[in-house]
Amino acid sequence: MKLGDGVVKSFRVAKVFRENSDRVNSIDFAPNGESLISGSDDDSIVIYDCANEGKPKRTVYSKKYGVDHINYTHAGNTVIYASNKVDDAIRYQSIHDNKYLRYFNGHTKRVVCLCMSPVDDTFLSGSLDKTIRLWDLRSQNCQGIMHMPGRPVASFDPEGLIFAAGINSEMIKLYDLRSFDKGPFTTFRLQQDKDCDWTGLKFSPDGKLILISTNGAVTRLIDAFHGQPLQSFMGHLNTKGIPLEASFSPDAQYVLSGSQDGQIHVWNSETGSKTAVLDGKHPSPLQCVKFNPRFMMLASACLNMAFWLPTVEE
Amino acid sequence: MVTMENNHVDPLTLLKAMSSMLTHLGAIKGANEMEKLVQLMKDGKLLVSRCVYLNILRVTEEKDLLEKFLAEGGWQIMNQWLVDAKDSENLALVLEVMKLLQRLPLRIDHLKENNTPKLVKAFAKSASCPKVKNLASSLMTSWLAIIRDSSGATTTDDMTKKKKFKTKPPLDRIPKKEAKKAKTDSKPPPIVKAPSFAKFRKTGLETDQEPLKRVLKGEKKGIATKRNSIENDDASIPDKKLKTDTKQPKKITISAGFMDALNSVPAPAVKRPVKRKAASSKPKTPNATSQAQKLSPGHDASVSGEAADFGVEMAEKERVPSPVIPPTEPSKPKLNKYGKPMKTVRWHDDSRLESIRYFELEEGERVNVTTQNFKDALHRDRLQERERMGGFHPKGDGDWKKPKLIDLPAQLVEIGCNSLERELQNKREKSVLQVIFLTPDMIPDCPVEPDPEPYEMIPPKMIPLDDPNEPAPVTSTPSPTPEENPDVLTNMISTVVGNGSKTSDEHIKDKLREIIQTATGKTPMADGSDAPGPDIPQAPVPWDGMQPQQMMPNGGDPNMMFNGPPPGMVAPGANGYFPSDPNMMMGPPNMMPHMMNNGAKWPRTAMGHPHNRPNMPPNMRPMNMRHNGPPQQFQPRMRPREPWRGLRPRRGDFRGRWNIPNRGNFRR
Numbered sequence: 001m002k003l004g005d006g007v008v009k010s011f012r013v014a015k016v017f018r019e020n021s022d023r024v025n026s027i028d029f030a031p032n033g034e035s036l037i038s039g040s041d042d043d044s045i046v047i048y049d050c051a052n053e054g055k056p057k058r059t060v061y062s063k064k065y066g067v068d069h070i071n072y073t074h075a076g077n078t079v080i081y082a083s084n085k086v087d088d089a090i091r092y093q094s095i096h097d098n099k100y101l102r103y104f105n106g107h108t109k110r111v112v113c114l115c116m117s118p119v120d121d122t123f124l125s126g127s128l129d130k131t132i133r134l135w136d137l138r139s140q141n142c143q144g145i146m147h148m149p150g151r152p153v154a155s156f157d158p159e160g161l162i163f164a165a166g167i168n169s170e171m172i173k174l175y176d177l178r179s180f181d182k183g184p185f186t187t188f189r190l191q192q193d194k195d196c197d198w199t200g201l202k203f204s205p206d207g208k209l210i211l212i213s214t215n216g217a218v219t220r221l222i223d224a225f226h227g228q229p230l231q232s233f234m235g236h237l238n239t240k241g242i243p244l245e246a247s248f249s250p251d252a253q254y255v256l257s258g259s260q261d262g263q264i265h266v267w268n269s270e271t272g273s274k275t276a277v278l279d280g281k282h283p284s285p286l287q288c289v290k291f292n293p294r295f296m297m298l299a300s301a302c303l304n305m306a307f308w309l310p311t312v313e314e
Numbered sequence: 315m316v317t318m319e320n321n322h323v324d325p326l327t328l329l330k331a332m333s334s335m336l337t338h339l340g341a342i343k344g345a346n347e348m349e350k351l352v353q354l355m356k357d358g359k360l361l362v363s364r365c366v367y368l369n370i371l372r373v374t375e376e377k378d379l380l381e382k383f384l385a386e387g388g389w390q391i392m393n394q395w396l397v398d399a400k401d402s403e404n405l406a407l408v409l410e411v412m413k414l415l416q417r418l419p420l421r422i423d424h425l426k427e428n429n430t431p432k433l434v435k436a437f438a439k440s441a442s443c444p445k446v447k448n449l450a451s452s453l454m455t456s457w458l459a460i461i462r463d464s465s466g467a468t469t470t471d472d473m474t475k476k477k478k479f480k481t482k483p484p485l486d487r488i489p490k491k492e493a494k495k496a497k498t499d500s501k502p503p504p505i506v507k508a509p510s511f512a513k514f515r516k517t518g519l520e521t522d523q524e525p526l527k528r529v530l531k532g533e534k535k536g537i538a539t540k541r542n543s544i545e546n547d548d549a550s551i552p553d554k555k556l557k558t559d560t561k562q563p564k565k566i567t568i569s570a571g572f573m574d575a576l577n578s579v580p581a582p583a584v585k586r587p588v589k590r591k592a593a594s595s596k597p598k599t600p601n602a603t604s605q606a607q608k609l610s611p612g613h614d615a616s617v618s619g620e621a622a623d624f625g626v627e628m629a630e631k632e633r634v635p636s637p638v639i640p641p642t643e644p645s646k647p648k649l650n651k652y653g654k655p656m657k658t659v660r661w662h663d664d665s666r667l668e669s670i671r672y673f674e675l676e677e678g679e680r681v682n683v684t685t686q687n688f689k690d691a692l693h694r695d696r697l698q699e700r701e702r703m704g705g706f707h708p709k710g711d712g713d714w715k716k717p718k719l720i721d722l723p724a725q726l727v728e729i730g731c732n733s734l735e736r737e738l739q740n741k742r743e744k745s746v747l748q749v750i751f752l753t754p755d756m757i758p759d760c761p762v763e764p765d766p767e768p769y770e771m772i773p774p775k776m777i778p779l780d781d782p783n784e785p786a787p788v789t790s791t792p793s794p795t796p797e798e799n800p801d802v803l804t805n806m807i808s809t810v811v812g813n814g815s816k817t818s819d820e821h822i823k824d825k826l827r828e829i830i831q832t833a834t835g836k837t838p839m840a841d842g843s844d845a846p847g848p849d850i851p852q853a854p855v856p857w858d859g860m861q862p863q864q865m866m867p868n869g870g871d872p873n874m875m876f877n878g879p880p881p882g883m884v885a886p887g888a889n890g891y892f893p894s895d896p897n898m899m900m901g902p903p904n905m906m907p908h909m910m911n912n913g914a915k916w917p918r919t920a921m922g923h924p925h926n927r928p929n930m931p932p933n934m935r936p937m938n939m940r941h942n943g944p945p946q947q948f949q950p951r952m953r954p955r956e957p958w959r960g961l962r963p964r965r966g967d968f969r970g971r972w973n974i975p976n977r978g979n980f981r982r
Contacts, residue, residue: 074730075739
């Protein structure tokens with residue numbers, strides 16, 4: 001099935017889950033698109049089957065440490081997530097036997113971004129302590145640390161060869177993973193966002209674009225090769241400084257973002273025009289919206305988790 | 315005198331000693347004498363002297379004097395004596411005291427001042443001596459009349475409760491009248507017994523003139539006012555006048571019959587209140603005619619006002635135990651203290667006492683969290699959500715079907731292809747049983763803590779924000795010698811290009827070294843030492859295809875190429891290893907033309923030309939860009955879509971090997 005405007009516009013909520021009693025703060029699809037994991041402020045981790053039956057299949061709790069910015073690692077049954085209680089460590093957990101495998105201590109303030117390398121066991125974390133840290137799942141030792149002037153955002157490229165760090169809401173520096181300690185190999189300077197902070201950074205699945213999420217009502221698209229600002233997506237609502245997470249469709253053709261009013265806004269990444277506004281009647285701000293990387297479905301989560309399917313057959 | 319009296323037991327001597335104070339009938343001569351007498355009575359402990367005093371008072375018929383007596387504390391003395399008599403069971407004394415009580419011009423506030431009425435009542439009920447009993451009951455009757463009058467004034471209730479009566483304004487009229495009657499009829503006690511309303515009133519009327527004058531003098535303000543209210547209430551009509559008007563004899567004369575009597579009676583007492591009220595509202599409108607008129611019209615209003623006033627007084631009295639106050643004081647001082655001004659001392663209405671202001675809770679404003687139970691808030695939230703979710707019910711699972719796969723181009727990389735943890739976990743899962751939770755209750759609050767593992771703390775590598783090989787911040791690079799560098803570059807490039815053949819390696823190398831030194835001021839090989847590794851094609855040759863003109867702008871405008879210095883010159887190494895170079899080189903369809911140009915040099919740089927490698931000592935050879943891999947590893951880079959594949963480091967190669975040799979080497 002091919003993704004197109006007609007399909008995007010036809011997305012409707014097919015299922016709603018009310019597993020959580022508090023905001024869902026992060027969701028992540030497994031690379032094969034068959035499962036979705038969600039972390040919530042109520043300290044529960046829920047795994048959904050989203051390729052077959054479309055229902056929650058596992059729940060575990062992390063009531064002691066909390067859970068935020070949950071990410072699948074490559075094993076399919078292991079996750080990493082940031083704590084929002086006790087300390088600011090990152091925890092590596094096996095869902096299989098409900099056991100922590102390793103802790104990664106280092107951050108001294110809340111972790112605001114966590115990104116797993118698409119190819120290997122390294123991962124990046126950014127924290128309000130104004131550092132970005134580079135880790136390897138196999139070691140508790142931090143592999144690299146970067147000090148920045150403000151809130152960091154960071155992400156790997158889809159091939160796991162470079163990573164991008166957003167600095168001061170005005171610069172993107174690209175680092176080669178093999179030589180990150182030599183400094184960035186390039187820097188994109190952009191006009192600083194004065195009235196909002198960058199809260200997320202994401203490469204498009206084809207690696208050609210960089211999407212920047214903010215805590216304001218704007219999402220920016222940047223050329224990943226030479227840093228030209230391409231689009232500024234607006235029209236969604238965000239007056240409360242919510243770090244709305246924008247994301248790409250798997251073909252990088254569309255950009256999706258939640259909105260404070262519970263709607264999903266979809267833009268065309270090439271033209272910047274708005275393709276659709278999908279209303280799932282979410283009762284609270286829609287912070288997490290993600291497209292399934294393999295299947296024609298998307299998930300949105302506020303307090304509730306909604307699965308969307310296209311209503312057109314193609 | 316006093317001491318003598320006390321000592322004397324003989325009533326005769328006592329009487330003689332007091333003869334100067336007494337009239338020929340044995341009554342007290344005047345007010346001064348009365349004061350002395352009261353003083354004597356206070357000191358008098360002996361039964362004989364007490365009896366003498368009582369008899370003296372009993373003969374005294376002047377109302378002024380009797381009132382003076384009460385005012386001086388006589389009422390309290392009487393009470394004391396009565397108590398003493400009761401305690402000592404001296405019924406004779408009780409009888410004597412009660413005889414005197416019968417003659418005293420009592421008012422309601424006297425009655426409630428102490429427990430005399432109670433004592434009398436007790437006597438009336440249970441006294442063994444019939445004489446005492448009769449006298450007591452007749453006393454009660456007369457006092458009840460007083461009470462009834464006052465109660466009638468305040469409320470229409472009958473005097474069922476003594477308290478009520480007590481709280482009401484005093485009736486001095488009645489006693490006075492009695493006194494008068496005693497004068498005229500010469501039989502004081504019986505009068506009291508018999509009293510009917512009409513009689514009292516009538517007698518009161520007769521005597522009223524005197525009291526009026528007194529009141530005017532200011533002797534008994536309180537009494538008068540209180541009286542007024544009481545009587546007014548009783549009659550309900552006459553009250554009006556009483557308050558508003560000053561009493562006038564004319565009125566009395568005019569009036570005839572019961573109602574008139576009622577009206578007139580209050581009149582004398584009225585003066586007090588009138589005075590005060592008059593000051594504010596109606597000073598002096600006292601004419602017989604005017605009074606008559608006023609009776610009907612002003613009636614209602616005045617009554618209501620009176621009632622209100624009275625209510626206030628009642629309230630006060632209930633609050634403050636009355637008995638504490640000495641008998642004399644209550645009348646005058648009370649008035650002074652608690653007269654009209656008292657009204658102003660009330661509490662404000664509730665509505666004025668409490669002020670309520672509402673503040674809107676602004677969106678985003680912090681609520682006082684400590685007063686809110688978190689769980690409650692959570693619950694409330696959920697309920698709210700459910701409420702709002704009314705419209706958010708999908709039609710059910712019927713909507714759900716297995717989603718279709720999206721047509722996507724081949725993935726750039728296999729996700730997680732280099733993950734070793736994946737393998738580890740797969741192995742673990744084979745040896746460790748999966749935990750299964752049959753019910754939600756079984757899910758533990760927290761996963762099992764990790765196994766402790768020894769590890770050596772290694773400080774993380776610093777990731778610089780700026781390229782450490784850059785002499786200055788990116789933007790300022792061109793500024794130092796904006797013109798010089800381009801010149802040098804131009805020269806060099808022209809040299810290289812101009813020579814065309816790459817035969818003169820040495821020459822080029824020298825040139826390059828010179829250029830770099832000029833441009834960066836850096837010592838050659840600064841970075842070379844940390845870049846040992848297999849040989850890698852490396853080099854300056856990328857400029858082969860480049861035109862000097864292209865280089866010039868780059869050198870001069872750092873922003874043009876990633877904001878950096880001339881890509882080819884200052885940091886060729888960066889380009890050399892830049893993973894995206896191949897992409898550029900391959901010219902993805904979406905690539906911009908100028909990028910193609912720039913990009914074109916990157917791959918070539920990466921490819922390198924051995925002969926262009928700087929002639930550094932063998933041990934200083936530039937580090938291998940790619941890990942130990944043989945040259946063929948570069949081939950994948952040439953493939954479209956997977957340009958970086960060949961560059962991807964293997965696990966373990968990650969640190970320490972993949973330095974950036976090119977930059978450093980090149981500078982040298």
